Amino acid sequence: MGRSKIEAMEVVETITDMKELRLKLTEPVGFVPTMGYLHEGHLALVKQAAAENSSVVASIFVNPTQFGPQEDFKKYPRDTQRDLAMLEKEKTDIVFMPSVAEIYPPQFNSWVEVKKITQRLEGASRPGYFRGVATVVAKLFNIVQPTRAYFGQKDAQQLLVIKKMVADLNMNLEIVAVPTVREPDGLAMSSRNIYLNPEERQAAVVLYQSLGLAQKLWSQGEKDATHIRQKMIALIQKQPLADIDYVSIADTETLDELDTVKPPALVSLAVRIGKTRLIDNIVLA
DSSP states (O other): OOOOSOOSOEEEOSHHHHHHHHTTSOSSEEEEEEOSSOOHHHHHHHHHHHHHOSEEEEEEOOOGGGSOTTSOTTTSOOOHHHHHHHHHHTTOSEEEOOOHHHHSOTTOOOOOOOOSGGGSHHHHHSTTHHHHHHHHHHHHHHHHOOSEEEEETTSHHHHHHHHHHHHHTTOSSEEEEEOOOBOTTSOBOOGGGGGOOHHHHHHTHHHHHHHHHHHHHHHTTOOBHHHHHHHHHHHHHTSTTEEEEEEEEEETTTOOBOSBOOSSEEEEEEEEETTEEEEEEEEEO
16 A cells, blocks of 8 residues: 655645645545544544555544533643644644634534434433534545544444444445543543543543443343343442433444343443543443
8 A cells, every 4th residue: 555645744724725635645545533632542543544544634623513502612621732743643644623613614504414313322411412423524524535434432322323424425435433442440531531530530430340240241141131221320329429321222223222132232321420421332242
């Protein structure tokens, strides 16, 4: 595979510049969309994109349309210089860093909505979230025109929504899922982990522990999804700093809740630790 013709990492802020530079990239092109404040989970996406493509584009854009009125858009962690240094180290060819006005100009009024699977789990807890995600990702795909785009399995429902959008709208690219990257104690890497104080950080491990319990029960032959959910909830409730939003065992395609575990089944949860809302999941296969 020939490497990209671009010699050093280019950082661009306008759609026009991004499209112009895109013409110089050697095919195939891998794309990693991010909201910045990068960690090893993001870098795993970039590394896989680099391994499977001649050129790599990453984007950094904190998308306001996927945050609800009470959510943390203004407080969302940002550290552009650090992000760019990390991406340069991974030999990223282009970093696309548009402003909000560049992506959503004043008269912007077109939205992408994926129905049904967005009404559960994250969609039920965060109304409008997936409309914002699908719209910005569709725009980024149109601007960057990647061969493949890389997303983490940690955001399992988001991954499913994007795959559905790409299939339904006949978008000409492949979506690649990359396994969740975890801290040594099992906590899924997330930009929001920075919000946790030391006591909360310790408490947050309960998400991974409860997923481990689900895996163990299923491995031992437990097929009753209600029973597994109840055991997970009981474990989480022993942690005083944890406040459960949802615990789900669902079909991996429809996200319909299961009564009986039939593999592959998505076990996912959202839990507030203090003020920080964390999500995680595993697939029983």
